[in-house]
Amino acid sequence: MSTADEALSAVTVRVPAKVNVQLAVGAARPDGFHDLANVFLAVSLFDEVTARPAAALTVTCEGPDAARVPLDATNLAARAAILLAQRHGRTPDVHLHIVKDIPVAGGMAGGSADGAAALLACDALWGLGSTREELLDICAELGSDVPFSLVGGAALGTGRGERLTALDVGGDFHWVFAVADGGLSTPAVYGEFDRLTAGAEIPEPTASPALLAALRTGDPVALAAALTNDLQPAAVSLRPSLTAVLDAGTAAGALAALVSGSGPTTAFLVKDAASAVSVAAALTASGTCRTARTACSPAPGATVLR
Ligand code: C5P
Numbered sequence: 197m198s199t200a201d202e203a204l205s206a207v208t209v210r211v212p213a214k215v216n217v218q219l220a221v222g223a224a225r226p227d228g229f230h231d232l233a234n235v236f237l238a239v240s241l242f243d244e245v246t247a248r249p250a251a252a253l254t255v256t257c258e259g260p261d262a263a264r265v266p267l268d269a270t271n272l273a274a275r276a277a278i279l280l281a282q283r284h285g286r287t288p289d290v291h292l293h294i295v296k297d298i299p300v301a302g303g304m305a306g307g308s309a310d311g312a313a314a315l316l317a318c319d320a321l322w323g324l325g326s327t328r329e330e331l332l333d334i335c336a337e338l339g340s341d342v343p344f345s346l347v348g349g350a351a352l353g354t355g356r357g358e359r360l361t362a363l364d365v366g367g368d369f370h371w372v373f374a375v376a377d378g379g380l381s382t383p384a385v386y387g388e389f390d391r392l393t394a395g396a397e398i399p400e401p402t403a404s405p406a407l408l409a410a411l412r413t414g415d416p417v418a419l420a421a422a423l424t425n426d427l428q429p430a431a432v433s434l435r436p437s438l439t440a441v442l443d444a445g446t447a448a449g450a451l452a453a454l455v456s457g458s459g460p461t462t463a464f465l466v467k468d469a470a471s472a473v474s475v476a477a478a479l480t481a482s483g484t485c486r487t488a489r490t491a492c493s494p495a496p497g498a499t500v501l502r
Contacts, residue, residue: 301379367414
């Protein structure tokens with residue numbers, strides 16, 4: 197079988213998780229979304245999505261948390277296939293298999309990652325040859341974080357996070373992620389943000405010049421000093437046990453600790469790969485989290501593997 201024939205029988209796409217190194221949240225808009233200055237960094241925890249021809253749209257998932265992944269049309273991978281097929285006047289007759297390594301409902305854009313990966317995989321499987329702009333447009337329709345999952349690296353997301361400007365990153369950053377038991381609903385965390393900030397003057401979200409400079413120079417100590425997440429008080433309010441996880445990572449020698457996106461995964465920036473291993477071991481031993489994972493950034497966006 198030629199390579200072209202193989203490409204038509206199955207396409208596998210690898211896609212990274214993300215951490216928000218800055219998540220500045222504005223006031224709720226009339227449409228219920230919040231304007232953001234959202235600095236995304238892709239990290240080396242990956243899902244893989246394989247698309248194969250099938251009689252009808254089906255989704256399967258494997259991995260430690262597979263039981264918590266919806267397999268119906270609420271799965272962003274399924275929605276991506278449906279939206280792409282609609283745009284091209286065809287049926288989404290595809291089987292999507294997700295190998296899940298990104299924490300589920302953890303604030304690391306795992307669902308968004310699967311949406312971006314499925315979109316790229318179906319586009320290749322169906323030989324559609326969509327442009328980057330066409331794919332990004334569908335990603336934005338799927339969800340605020342989906343465009344970033346497609347492009348990876350580092351980017352500033354404005355609007356509801358979907359309008360991306362690529363950012364320069366001058367070196368590798370090392371991370372530990374503490375995975376909590378159970379997830380947190382993103383709309384619930386934004387709702388709690390609204391409740392906690394009710395009546396307060398909420399400034400326009402803007403990217404921090406110090407944070408962008410730290411990314412550019414690849415300086416982990418400067419990045420640690422600049423990390424912020426406006427959703428953190430809301431995530432901690434809904435899940436008070438996160439305070440103990442953040443404290444355990446800091447006590448273990450992390451340069452900085454913060455909630456990843458809407459949580460409940462917590463992110464620890466460390467100085468190097470060796471420190472990542474020791475902080476992960478200490479976090480696991482602390483009993484404050486289900487498991488701890490090491491990763492580095494930046495990582496590439498959604499990529500066709502085969
Ligand atoms: O865009 P996405 O579907 O991922 O958003 C999930 C939910 O998160 C939205 O329904 C909204 O409640 C909240 N959200 C928000 N402002 C954003 C992004 C998400 O309020 N910029």
